[in-house]
Amino acid sequence: MRKIEIVQDILEANESIAARNQQLLDKHKVFAINIMSSPGAGKTSLILQTIAKLRDKLRAGVIEGDVASTLDAEKVKDEATAVVQITTRNMPENCTLIATMIDRALKRLPLEDIDLLLIENVGNLICPSEFILGEHKRIVISSLPEGDDKPIKYPMIFADADAVIINKLDLLPYVDFDISAFRRSVKGLNSNAAIFEVCCKSGTGIEEWCSWLLCQKEEIAKRWS
Amino acid sequence: MHELGITESIVNIVLDKAKEAQASKITEINLVVGELSGFVPDCIQFYFDILSKDTIAQKAYLHFESVPAQLRCRNCTTIFHPQDALWVCPKCQGSSLEITGGRELYVKSMEVE
Numbered sequence: 530m531r532k533i534e535i536v537q538d539i540l541e542a543n544e545s546i547a548a549r550n551q552q553l554l555d556k557h558k559v560f561a562i563n564i565m566s567s568p569g570a571g572k573t574s575l576i577l578q579t580i581a582k583l584r585d586k587l588r589a590g591v592i593e594g595d596v597a598s599t600l601d602a603e604k605v606k607d608e609a610t611a612v613v614q615i616t617t618r619n620m621p622e623n624c625t626l627i628a629t630m631i632d633r634a635l636k637r638l639p640l641e642d643i644d645l646l647l648i649e650n651v652g653n654l655i656c657p658s659e660f661i662l663g664e665h666k667r668i669v670i671s672s673l674p675e676g677d678d679k680p681i682k683y684p685m686i687f688a689d690a691d692a693v694i695i696n697k698l699d700l701l702p703y704v705d706f707d708i709s710a711f712r713r714s715v716k717g718l719n720s721n722a723a724i725f726e727v728c729c730k731s732g733t734g735i736e737e738w739c740s741w742l743l744c745q746k747e748e749i750a751k752r753w754s
Numbered sequence: 755m756h757e758l759g760i761t762e763s764i765v766n767i768v769l770d771k772a773k774e775a776q777a778s779k780i781t782e783i784n785l786v787v788g789e790l791s792g793f794v795p796d797c798i799q800f801y802f803d804i805l806s807k808d809t810i811a812q813k814a815y816l817h818f819e820s821v822p823a824q825l826r827c828r829n830c831t832t833i834f835h836p837q838d839a840l841w842v843c844p845k846c847q848g849s850s851l852e853i854t855g856g857r858e859l860y861v862k863s864m865e866v867e
Contacts, residue, residue, distance in 0.1 A: 531866060720850050
């Protein structure tokens with residue numbers, strides 16, 4: 530009997546594929562964001578609003594991750610330059626997208642024809658926080674009906690977010706959601722996160738979010754030149 | 755729910771290392787799982803029993819070492835273990851915190867024959 534020291538990160542396989550994905554995106558000058566939230570918080574609505582707002586500036590591609598169905602891909606297909614649906618139901622990881630799924634999806638996307646890749650993760654606040662995909666920025670959406678305690682209950686996903694979007698602002702008169710308490714919780718976990726208050730239904734706040742997104746893209750684009 | 759892929763990675767790592775070491779049997783695997791990582795040891799064990807079948811890792815004992823969550827207050831630099839879901843510094847009540855421990859997930863070592 531002998532002991533072998535290993536000390537090898539178990540997520541290393543995912544992380545090396547994610548790094549390769551990002552190299553491919555950089556090569557084609559595609560800026561990618563990973564959009565995460567619980568089911569129904571407004572990922573697809575945010576994608577549609579973002580594509581519409583930036584239509585004159587950026588050509589958008591979308592990767593839709595869902596456990597089942599192509600409903601979301603149907604919703605965005607007329608707006609985006611290209612859409613790939615990933616259905617995770619029969620995959621080992623069905624609760625989140627992982628880097629190998631993106632690797633395969635990127636092969637089906639016309640990368641030379643898009644500038645912005647919006648990756649809609651599976652609706653879940655736990656599992657996606659463990660897996661990077663190769664994205665340049667990580668975005669988390671929380672909507673008012675979910676309550677203002679989500680950063681406290683699911684800290685990890687907020688701790689790594691580059692931006693946190695508070696959606697469904699139009700419901701503020703009807704739900705008990707303390708926006709300043711929510712902001713304090715997010716900043717406590719992650720003082721660098723940008724926070725936006727939006728209503729995807731009416732378009733409130735979308736301008737500010739899109740300006741931020743464009744600035745982030747310009748930052749990343751510096752390394753492409 | 756995502757432990758299957760993780761367990762596949764674990765099995766791949768230990769089988770590779772055992773081959774390098776020309777071992778004929780893996781008897782024990784020591785895993786380090788942080789309190790804040792979203793992985794459930796019972797699920798890893800369940801998948802491990804299936805995935806290690808007919809390999810030299812079959813029936814290896816999985817030992818899980820848990821690493822507690824550790825936070826550092828950016829305001830007063832106090833390092834503490836959060837007692838509940840509300841993360842605030844016990845010394846200055848500050849809420850600007852940095853995660854300094856508890857996200858680990860790695861294969862530490864193994865015993866082979």
